[in-house]
Amino acid sequence: MENCADRLVRAIGTKGNPCIVGLDPRIDQMPLFITENAIGRYGDLDRAVRGCITEYHERVIDTVADLVPGVKLQIAFYEQHGVSGLLAFKDTIEYAKSKNLIVIIDAKRNDIASTAQAYANAQIGRTTVFGHSVPIFDADFVTVSPYLGRDSWEPFVDTCRTYGKGIFILVKTSNPGSSDLQDLRLAGGEELYVTVAKLVRPYALELLGESGYSSIGAVVGATFPAQADTLRELLPESIFLVPGYGAQGATSSDVAHCFDEDGLGAVVNASRSLTYRFKTRDMSERAFEQLIRERTQAMIADISDAVAARIRTTRQG
Amino acid sequence: MENCADRLVRAIGTKGNPCIVGLDPRIDQMPLFITENAIGRYGDLDRAVRGCITEYHERVIDTVADLVPGVKLQIAFYEQHGVSGLLAFKDTIEYAKSKNLIVIIDAKRNDIASTAQAYANAQIGRTTVFGHSVPIFDADFVTVSPYLGRDSWEPFVDTCRTYGKGIFILVKTSNPGSSDLQDLRLAGGEELYVTVAKLVRPYALELLGESGYSSIGAVVGATFPAQADTLRELLPESIFLVPGYGAQGATSSDVAHCFDEDGLGAVVNASRSLTYRFKTRDMSERAFEQLIRERTQAMIADISDAVAARIRTTRQG
Numbered sequence: 001m002e003n004c005a006d007r008l009v010r011a012i013g014t015k016g017n018p019c020i021v022g023l024d025p026r027i028d029q030m031p032l033f034i035t036e037n038a039i040g041r042y043g044d045l046d047r048a049v050r051g052c053i054t055e056y057h058e059r060v061i062d063t064v065a066d067l068v069p070g071v072k073l074q075i076a077f078y079e080q081h082g083v084s085g086l087l088a089f090k091d092t093i094e095y096a097k098s099k100n101l102i103v104i105i106d107a108k109r110n111d112i113a114s115t116a117q118a119y120a121n122a123q124i125g126r127t128t129v130f131g132h133s134v135p136i137f138d139a140d141f142v143t144v145s146p147y148l149g150r151d152s153w154e155p156f157v158d159t160c161r162t163y164g165k166g167i168f169i170l171v172k173t174s175n176p177g178s179s180d181l182q183d184l185r186l187a188g189g190e191e192l193y194v195t196v197a198k199l200v201r202p203y204a205l206e207l208l209g210e211s212g213y214s215s216i217g218a219v220v221g222a223t224f225p226a227q228a229d230t231l232r233e234l235l236p237e238s239i240f241l242v243p244g245y246g247a248q249g250a251t252s253s254d255v256a257h258c259f260d261e262d263g264l265g266a267v268v269n270a271s272r273s274l275t276y277r278f279k280t281r282d283m284s285e286r287a288f289e290q291l292i293r294e295r296t297q298a299m300i301a302d303i304s305d306a307v308a309a310r311i312r313t314t315r316q317g
Numbered sequence: 318m319e320n321c322a323d324r325l326v327r328a329i330g331t332k333g334n335p336c337i338v339g340l341d342p343r344i345d346q347m348p349l350f351i352t353e354n355a356i357g358r359y360g361d362l363d364r365a366v367r368g369c370i371t372e373y374h375e376r377v378i379d380t381v382a383d384l385v386p387g388v389k390l391q392i393a394f395y396e397q398h399g400v401s402g403l404l405a406f407k408d409t410i411e412y413a414k415s416k417n418l419i420v421i422i423d424a425k426r427n428d429i430a431s432t433a434q435a436y437a438n439a440q441i442g443r444t445t446v447f448g449h450s451v452p453i454f455d456a457d458f459v460t461v462s463p464y465l466g467r468d469s470w471e472p473f474v475d476t477c478r479t480y481g482k483g484i485f486i487l488v489k490t491s492n493p494g495s496s497d498l499q500d501l502r503l504a505g506g507e508e509l510y511v512t513v514a515k516l517v518r519p520y521a522l523e524l525l526g527e528s529g530y531s532s533i534g535a536v537v538g539a540t541f542p543a544q545a546d547t548l549r550e551l552l553p554e555s556i557f558l559v560p561g562y563g564a565q566g567a568t569s570s571d572v573a574h575c576f577d578e579d580g581l582g583a584v585v586n587a588s589r590s591l592t593y594r595f596k597t598r599d600m601s602e603r604a605f606e607q608l609i610r611e612r613t614q615a616m617i618a619d620i621s622d623a624v625a626a627r628i629r630t631t632r633q634g
Contacts, residue, residue: 028445028446035447038447045446045447048447049447074432076428076439079436080453082444082453083400090399090400108428109393110427110464111425115341115391118397119393122393122397122398127399129362129366130355130365134399146498147463147487147498148490149495149496173465175429175468177429177466177469178465178466180466180467184504185503185504186501187501187502187504192501192509195501196498199497
């Protein structure tokens with residue numbers, strides 16, 4: 001079975017960029033041609049929720065599938081619509097996979113032992129029931145939170161090994177409040193996020209692919225470039241999933257700190273700044289697709305320039 | 318709107334004990350009278366999954382509803398069955414509420430800003446869509462993980478205020494790996510879990526009920542009684558949700574450290590040790606109900622004795 005990091009690295013190579021499009025449903029911000037009279041058209045509220053989310057994402061995926069290596073789904077925005085939202089979540093994952101996109105679930109799950117295993121089964125593995133082994137959401141990667149310690153990510157690591165999947169462990173997140181715990185200085189002198197990185201490294205070394213990268217990655221926010229430099233050194237084999245570009249204010253120069261000297265080693269996500277924030281919801285299908293495509297191309301150009309500059313600086317230095 | 322801590326304290330008073338029954342579906346461990354020929358009886362695998370989980374929990378709830386103040390659902394065990402599992406999750410919550418039980422979702426959700434708000438909407442709040450405000454899972458309490466900092470729990474606190482709900486923030490968990498991060502000593506000399514408790518306290522003070530307890534509680538594992546003593550002093554207004562009794566090895570004497578001098582301030586959960594771990598799956602409905610009831614009564618007696626001993630010791634001391 002191919003290592004999941006190798007699959008991601010190959011997809012980055014094929015598309016020529018490391019940009020990930022976030023698919024976070026915000027029904028009240030979708031264009032009117034998706035949502036207008038949705039309850040009437042779909043028959044009831046539950047069907048309208050599932051229908052609008054699925055249709056919106058299929059259009060976005062059709063528009064960007066030839067441009068980017070993958071998509072990231074923030075499960076919270078689906079979960080808030082209950083079972084209808086999670087049906088659309090499953091629809092969206094299946095559609096993205098049918099277009100050969102790498103699928104990352106941002107779920108930040110964290111629990112222990114058999115409970116962590118149950119989450120791993122749901123997101124990237126399989127569940128055995130009545131003698132059948134059933135894939136559930138079956139993404140390529142899922143994000144995992146580390147507060148409960150090693151026994152909270154070990155079941156995910158095992159699942160990655162069994163099914164050729166990957167995880168990104170939260171090490172240094174992009175939000176202002178990430179300093180509350182993650183930047184706390186420990187008695188030994190290092191910050192908590194550094195300790196987390198050191199705890200993660202041995203697991204990263206266990207699941208190395210032929211690309212030299214591991215299926216055990218890290219979430220490293222672009223909003224803290226100095227910390228990204230530190231983490232790049234501490235976790236040389238881990239691919240970084242980088243939030244914070246776009247809506248959260250990080251620039252491409254900030255993002256560049258998450259890449260290796262070879263210009264690899266990170267994927268950069270943008271969600272709202274690509275797929276929402278419209279001047280008006282009253283736009284044509286064609287105008288919508290054109291806007292999503294232009295924004296994605298602009299992000300790709302911006303990130304590619306910054307990464308190229310990073311490579312030049314490194315070679316000169 | 319009544320404060321959620323007050324509702325929980327009243328339920329503890331009515332039932333005369335602080336024991337919570339965990340409802341974690343493990344289909345392969347359920348009695349055969351629930352699972353035998355389930356696919357044939359329910360029509361297909363998805364319906365059998367939902368049907369068995371819902372039926373099992375309705376039987377457990379019917380058996381214990383007059384004994385305990387509430388139930389705790391570990392969402393991971395439902396999520397691993399995908400949409401069918403989450404339909405059963407919703408069924409189970411609705412059934413528990415119809416029997417006037419307090420419902421706690423153990424979800425350990427953690428994210429920031431609008432994403433954290435989406436989780437809060439799903440678990441304890443409401444989601445507005447197409448002009449309708451819709452309750453989703455609509456539990457009384459949900460557990461929240463703190464690694465992302467204050468901005469990860471603030472949207473939950475806001476939701477508690479709006480809808481009269483509550484949360485339990487993970488402070489010191491019951492698993493062996495909880496020492497990896499939570500026990501790390503900071504440069505100032507205190508452990509990380511102590512710092513988390515101090516970050517949580519101001520929020521606890523914001524949502525005090527007439528009982529003197531807050532809707533903002535804490536998860537404190539029974540497996541670490543010394544840390545529980547420390548946390549009991551640092552978070553006097555927070556109700557502790559205490560895992561670790563039973564299957565994880567903590568005794569009732571360990572658990573007693575999570576209670577206040579008045580014998581209140583904590584609820585103790587047991588899952589597998591009450592509702593699974595059968596010598597044989599081949600048992601009658603009557604034998605099953607009798608066993609669940611006896612085990613629950615034994616736990617209640619054990620915890621009540623330990624709490625009573627704790628009150629006596631405190632008064633003498």
